[in-house]
Every structure is written in C-alpha cells, then in structure tokens.
Amino acid sequence: MKPDMSVKIAGINLRNPVMTASGTFGYGQEFAEYVNLEKIGAFVTKGLSLMPRAGNPTPRIVETPGGMLNAIGLQNVGIDAFIEKKVPFLRTVDTPAIANFFGYTIDEYAELARRLDAIPEITGLEVNISCPNVKQGGIVFGTDPACAAAVVTACRAATSKTLIVKLSPNVTDVVAMAQACADAGADALSLINTLTGMAIDLQKRKPVLANITGGLSGPAIKPVALRMVWQVAKAVKVPIIGIGGIMNATDALEFILAGASAVQVGTASFINPNAAEEIAVGMESWLTENGVASVSSLIGALEA
Template identity: 60%
Template sequence: MNTFQPDLRVQLGSLQLRNPVLTASGTFGYAEEFSSFVNLNMLGGIIVKGISLEPRAGNPPPRIVETACGMLNAIGLENVGVARFISEKMPYLRTLTAPLIVNILGDSVEEYGELARRLDEVPGISALELNISCPNVKKGGVAFGSSPELAFAVTAATRKATKLPLIVKLSPNVTDITVMAKAVEEAGADAVSLINTLIGMAIDAERRRPRLANLIGGLSGPAIKPIALRMVWQTARAVSIPVIGIGGIGTAEDAVEFLLAGASAVQVGTAHFYDPSAAEHIIAGLEEYLRRQGEERVTDIIGALDTGGS
C-alpha cells in the first residue's frame, strides 16, 4: 500500500499553488460564505465572483434553473463593486493563506484597465482573472471573448495596468477557441482558463414561457464537460502558457481528466451548489489517485494523455 505524500504543487506563470484545485468565479461568492463547509486554506486558490467598477444589481429572478445534467444561470454579474470589495471583502480574504485571484469585468477596455490599476496595489491579491465574455458597449455590444482583436486589446490594456499575474477566462461561444487563446497569449496573458458557460435556454412547456426572466443564460455543470475537455486539450496544444480547466468538474476523476488533457490546474464551479465541500473532496481524491498510480508529483500527469500516437 502506497503511503507517500504526493507533491500537488503546480505553477501558473509566477504564481505557485499548493495544489491545482481552485474555485470558479461566480460559484463561491467572496469565500467567507463557504467557510463553514470547507477549509479555505487547503484550496489551491480562491477566485471570487466577478468585480466591476461600480456595483451591479444583476438580473431579475428567476435567474437560476436546473437542467438535465447541469444548470442555467443569468445572474447578470451581480457584485458589490471594486470600492466595497476592497473595503468590505478584502479584510477577511487577507486572513486566508490560499492565493486570492480576483475576477474582473467591464464594458470597455478602459474599465478593465482602471480595475487592474485599482487592484494592483491592494495587499493580499495574488492574481487577476479577466472575464472577457462581457459585451464591449463601445463596439455595439460585441463580446470581448468572441473577437480575437478585442480579446487582444483588453488583455494588453490590463497587462499594461498591473504587475499581477494575469489569467484570461475564455468563452466557448466561438468558432475556434485556440485562436482566442493565441491572441491573449500574444497580448501578455500569463495563463488562460476555459471554458466559461455555454449560452442556453430553458422553456416551461405548460406555461409556454422561458424559465429564466432573462430568457437565455449560461449553461454549466456535467453537461458541458466533454466540450470543455475537448477545448482544454486543443488549447493546451496551441499555446505555451498554462491552461486552467473548467466545466463539469465535481470529482477527483473529473479533475484528473482535465490534467491529463493538458490543464495545469482546474476550477470547481457548479458542484458547489450541491456539494459545498466539493473542492476539498477533489483535493483528497487527487492525492489518492496519485498514490494509486505511483506518481510522486501531480505535474507528472499534466498533458500525459495517451492518444495512441495520433
């Protein structure tokens, strides 16, 4: 019986994580909400819900609906805004030892740059994650994440505004996600995370009405895992920066699949809605998998998928 302690440390650019399991933005609040369910200091990293320059109220309810093997959400990026985040949320977050990654969002390149500048000197922040699925209001509502040119522009502007490691979260709602990944890599991203939610819809047949007040929302959960795995595998082969896998990760086996496909770390999202301790369980399961496989370091399985020479 193997009893050794596997080395779970991974590197994302200049950011070292004690293990490759992070929380996904939008599913973990500001972390304190989960403090009674999980040992926050055991996590590889904590990514808080997206922060904008000004507070956002989000969309009217209903804004979450369960679907087959997943869920749709149309929260509308509700958050307290950067000023209140710094004054109200950071004091608690600074007490944690897990690296803190702040997800940021904006409606223009200038807003992303301003957010990065304001967060750059805030003690306790380890990295930024750019949500580029937001519409650029100055370009007629075209999402930053659907245009390589816009993705490059917002990444470059944010890179210029901060010294913090920069992760860009990619949207799957594109023709070729590797094109987007290469664009943000060229613009200075230190890593990419993927995938964000897929656009979906749910209908109440009896009432003949949409189940979401916003009509459409973002699909997440186990239903999107095969798509996410495919995109992570493609992206890891296309760029030289680390890839963080997201999409339907609820077990250690799920996490291992993403690591084998080339992800250097993973984010746990929708699983938190039915198992608030999911991330902690995945870390323990990952350790057991490595012992069972006789692997001393988690980095040894990253990209180790055997494709039969194809």
C-alpha cells in the same frame, strides 16, 4: 510517500491544483465555514465591476439535465465595497485569492486591473472577457480575437500581477482566441466559461429565465470543456486552468491529462460546498494508489 500535489500557474504557487470558480464561491468568506480554505489551491472571487451591480431579474437559475442555467447578470458589490468589506478577510487566509473582473469598455477593464493591482491581498487577476463591448455595438469581447487582445493589452499594462484570461466557449475557434490572448500578454488562460443556452416552460409557453437565455454549467459541459482545454494546450505555451463540469477527482485528473496545470470547481460547490477540498483529497489518493509521485507529471500526459 505522499505525492507532490503542488503546481505553478505562471507566478503563483498552488499547494494543489484545485481552485474554486468565479461566481460559485462568493468572495471566499461565505464558504469559510464549510471549506478549509487552506486545503485548496486558490479561490477566485465573484466577478467584480467598477460599480455595484444588482444583476438580472428572477428567475435567474434553473436546473437542466446534467447541469444548470444561470442568468445572474454578473451581480457584485463593486470594487469599492470589495476593497472595504471583502479584502480584510483575505488577509486571514494563507491561500492565494484571485480577483475575477469585467468591464463594458477597455478603459473599465484597465481601471479595474489598476485598482486590483494595488491590493496586496490579491495574488492574481482573472479577466472575464465574456462581456458586451458597449462602445462597439455590444459585440462580446471574448468572441473576437482583436477585441480580446485589446482588453488583455490594456490590463497587462495596468498590472504586474499574474494575469489569467478566462475564455468563453461560445466561439467557433477557441484556439484563435487563446493565441490572441497569449500573444497580448496573458500569463495563463482559464477555460471554459458557461455555454449560452435556454429553457422553455411548455405550459406557460414562456422562457423559464426572466433573461430568456443563460449560461449552462455542470457535468453537461464537461466534454466540451475537455476538448477545448486539449486543443488550446497543444497550441499555446502559457499554463491552462481547466473548468467545466468538474464534480470529482476523476474529472479533475482528466483535465490535467488534457493539458491543464490546475482546475476550477464551480457548479459542484452548489451541490456540496466542500466539493473543492474533497476533490483535492481524492486526486491525492488516486496518485498514491497509482504510484504517481507528482501531479505535475500528469499535465498534458494524455496519450493521443
């Protein structure tokens, strides 16, 4: 018998637990010729802002041992062009589309949540709180529990869709951040976003990235991500989506054992655009081989 691969993230039913991560899968359409979008659980759009953004100057990507650094700078088409040019494609795919978004003030976050709430093709919202708060001296929303809670409260009031809050790992106490977001009304939490890092060119005596620092992703961050998912899963009741260095089905299943109800695949899609679909197939095979009837029975089943 085929195992039951379905999972539920608050109000969203997924055919399997494999989603794609924001910023690594365009707006969905770009990957449609490589991936059967109806074989993955859900896909997440590039982070959207109220106005279009050109992003940072180049070079803005560099490979590092076991991963990559990116300083794309949240380049995106902006909410108006998203609605006009990207949403029509979403109508053609029978898979939940999650819109990732960010603002520089709480009002911007709320306005985006309101605009996205009105789009029937969008199933859920993922709030990226790893953004500087321009009104409070540039402190990153996602590093201060009270700031993060204020963003979540404002977004919660602006949408009735499933609200996922994406946590930054660049904090001392990720559990405090998770609890603040859950208490403020998040339906689910996704973690982790990239870890801040840098690369140096010795001969030039210069940073490799024009932005100097960038976000580290890929296999190098998996142990950190697993640890954070495990800690957060023990502390909050809302479902968790595990992200960070997931390259294969084994990685994905480890996150499920740690307490994630679903996972997101990011950097792996740059190496193999079909990675997410192949990971979903691989997970199902593992369940079959190991006589596990449902993937949901593995959520948080780590013996520790």
